[in-house]
Amino acid sequence: MLNRYLKICSIQLIVLDFISLNVLFYLTSSWLQRYDRMQDINVDIFLAASNLSWMVALYTTGIYFLSQQLSFDRIARKTVQSVLLYLLLLLLFLFFSKQLYSRLFILMYCTGFILMVILGRWIFYRVTSHIMHRRGVEKKVVILGYNELSKELASKLLEDNSNLKFEGYFEEQNNVHELSYYPVIGNLAACVPYAQANNIREIYSTLSPEKFPYLYTLAREAELNLIHFRFVPDFKLFVNRQIFIDYFNNIPIISLRAEPLDDIANRIRKRVFDIVFSSLVIIFILTWLIPLLALLIRLESAGPIFFIQYRTGRNNQNFPCLKLRSMYVNKDADSRQATRNDSRFTRIGRILRKTNLDEMPQFLNVWMGHMSIVGPRPHMLRHTEEYSRAIQQYMIRHFLKPGITGWAQVSGLRGEITDEAHLRKRIEHDIWYMENWSIYLDLRIIFLTIRNTIKGEENAF
Numbered sequence: 001m002l003n004r005y006l007k008i009c010s011i012q013l014i015v016l017d018f019i020s021l022n023v024l025f026y027l028t029s030s031w032l033q034r035y036d037r038m039q040d041i042n043v044d045i046f047l048a049a050s051n052l053s054w055m056v057a058l059y060t061t062g063i064y065f066l067s068q069q070l071s072f073d074r075i076a077r078k079t080v081q082s083v084l085l086y087l088l089l090l091l092l093f094l095f096f097s098k099q100l101y102s103r104l105f106i107l108m109y110c111t112g113f114i115l116m117v118i119l120g121r122w123i124f125y126r127v128t129s130h131i132m133h134r135r136g137v138e139k140k141v142v143i144l145g146y147n148e149l150s151k152e153l154a155s156k157l158l159e160d161n162s163n164l165k166f167e168g169y170f171e172e173q174n175n176v177h178e179l180s181y182y183p184v185i186g187n188l189a190a191c192v193p194y195a196q197a198n199n200i201r202e203i204y205s206t207l208s209p210e211k212f213p214y215l216y217t218l219a220r221e222a223e224l225n226l227i228h229f230r231f232v233p234d235f236k237l238f239v240n241r242q243i244f245i246d247y248f249n250n251i252p253i254i255s256l257r258a259e260p261l262d263d264i265a266n267r268i269r270k271r272v273f274d275i276v277f278s279s280l281v282i283i284f285i286l287t288w289l290i291p292l293l294a295l296l297i298r299l300e301s302a303g304p305i306f307f308i309q310y311r312t313g314r315n316n317q318n319f320p321c322l323k324l325r326s327m328y329v330n331k332d333a334d335s336r337q338a339t340r341n342d343s344r345f346t347r348i349g350r351i352l353r354k355t356n357l358d359e360m361p362q363f364l365n366v367w368m369g370h371m372s373i374v375g376p377r378p379h380m381l382r383h384t385e386e387y388s389r390a391i392q393q394y395m396i397r398h399f400l401k402p403g404i405t406g407w408a409q410v411s412g413l414r415g416e417i418t419d420e421a422h423l424r425k426r427i428e429h430d431i432w433y434m435e436n437w438s439i440y441l442d443l444r445i446i447f448l449t450i451r452n453t454i455k456g457e458e459n460a461f
Contacts, residue, residue, distance in 0.1 A: 013124050014058065020116040021054055022047065028109045046093075046101065053089035057082045079121050081440040083114055088443070139164050140199060144191060144215070145206040146171040146184055149234045153204060154182060167200065188214065192221045202228040260437045261400060269439060274373050278366040286360060293324055293357065296348045303329040306361060311378035314401045319370040321378055322361035326352045337383070339416050356453050362404045374442040375403025376430040377414075390420060397430040407433040407441075410448035 025047055087110065094101060141157065143150045146169045157166050168183040170191040176184050185194060195203060203222055209215045209231065219229040235254070246253045260266050294305040307325040310318045326349030327333065327342070338344075338353070345353070352358035365371040371378070376397040379387065388394045408414070408429035417423050433441070 013120060016120050017054065017058070017117060018051065020120070021050060021113055024109060024112045024116065025050065028105060028112065045097075049093040049097075050090060053086050053093065054082075056089060057086040075121055075125055079117060083117060085440070085443070139201040140167050141165065141202040141204060142167045142170060142185065142191065142195065142200055143204045143206060144170050144188060144218070146176055146180065147206060149232065150204075150206040151180075153206060153232060164202075167198070170194075188212070188218065192218060192225065192227070195222065195227050196225050200227060202230060204230050204232050206232045206234065208234070257431070258435045259399065261434070266437070270372060270437075270442070271369075273439060273442065274366050277373050278363040281360075281363045282367060286363060289357075289360060290324075293348075293352070297325055297346070300346050300348050301328055307333070309333065310381055311402070312381060312384040312398060313370060313378060314398060316384075316395070316398050318381060319365070319378075321370075322365055324352055324358040324361060325349070326358045337380070337416060354456075356449075359404055366404065370401070372401040372403045374405055374407075374433075374445045375400050376406050376433070377409060378402035383417075387423060391424060391427055393431065394423075394427055397427060397434070400430075400434055405445060405449040406430065407445055410445050410452060 090110070094106070141164050143153060143166070150169060154166050154169075157164050166182060168185040169180065170186055170188055171184050172187050173184075191203060194200065203218075205215055205218075207215060215231075222229040246255065261270060297305055303325060305325060307323045307327075308320050309323070311321040313319045326346065327338075327344040328346060330344050332344075349358070362371055366373055384394075406429070408426045411429055413422070413426045413429060417426070
């Protein structure tokens with residue numbers, strides 16, 4: 001019932017977004033036309049671009065906060081992501097459009113729409129929060145077992161802004177050795193009769209059926225009385241970290257980490273983003289930047305313009321990584337990493353490395369599919385062998401395509417790897433990126449990369 005309410009609210013919210021988007025356009029344009037502030041433009045193209053941008057923003061960021069565990073922080077974060085991506089896409093359209101648009105119109109239109117989106121999300125949160133706490137929707141729950149897992153589960157049930165109301169525990173009295181904030185209502189046998197008498201809608205069991213076969217009897221009794229019975233397994237007995245469960249048909253599959261890019265739809269999103277972004281850079285930047293830098297490199301020292309080195313890519317496959325040559329030609333290029341005061345640097349090479357311009361040809365690697373815009377930085381083949389022997393989790397980063405920039409790099413973990421602790425931190429950041437990937441995170445890393453390049457970085461040399 002609750003999920004149906006939330007689904008209806010979410011559909012109404014999205015419909016309201018597009019109504020606001022289009023009504024505000026006509027109201028703003030009509031008001032400005034009175035004062036002759038609108039130029040002779042094709043309004044249909046702009047309106048279509050605005051609708052398409054918002055559609056892409058909603059799809060990319062995902063309106064996935066509509067669940068029983070409703071969170072204001074989550075709604076706010078998704079809203080900010082959607083608005084920022086919408087504005088970015090609209091600005092790209094304006095940049096590449098050959099028509100001129102009134103800046104006053106763009107400012108009023110976008111400001112008005114953002115305010116409408118914020119107001120709509122706030123109303124949505126208040127309405128759904130009210131729905132979830134109505135007596136007819138609120139679910140009373142109890143927990144079987146009094147242990148560390150049941151106490152953690154109870155605290156989580158109360159943390160989330162949900163429609164679940166926790167009543168207490170059921171446990172054999174000889175297993176209870178401390179006072180609890182919530183009452184231990186009775187023993188296991190008293191659970192189902194209590195649930196029937198007190199309108200308990202769900203029973204969570206933190207006890208193992210292998211140790212307590214009686215739980216299967218309780219589960220059958222509960223379902224006969226239309227009470228949901230749920231088992232909460234304690235996987236920390238086997239793996240001391242968060243795990244993730246998927247299903248292959250009806251068979252549960254346990255994974256040690258979330259991998260958003262294991263989903264084909266997410267991989268398509270990331271690849272489309274990579275192709276579009278790299279194509280724009282190649283057409284509008286590399287076509288004039290590469291010849292200019294090539295001339296400067298050739299004037300200073302003899303040798304090739306590009307430094308091509310095989311590095312480790314996705315699934316441990318090697319690929320030719322492109323860079324502008326920043327060193328004098330030397331025999332140690334494939335075995336010795338660059339250091340801060342490396343004598344092999346040319347003068348122009350130091351500038352290229354300091355400003356990251358030496359890595360600009362890697363947009364060609366992205367376009368060809370060897371790399372991604374954002375991902376773990378690729379290492380030399382020799383270093384991959386060394387690091388994989390030193391750090392157990394090192395090879396996990398190769399589940400992803402390597403990137404021109406990455407979460408570790410914008411977090412200050414770039415430059416020369418001086419010790420094992422430095423390398424371990426890099427790997428932790430790369431794995432965190434793999435487990436938390438989103439288009440918004442990629443955009444954030446790109447923005448931080450540009451900001452750090454302009455501001456300058458201590459470890460850039």
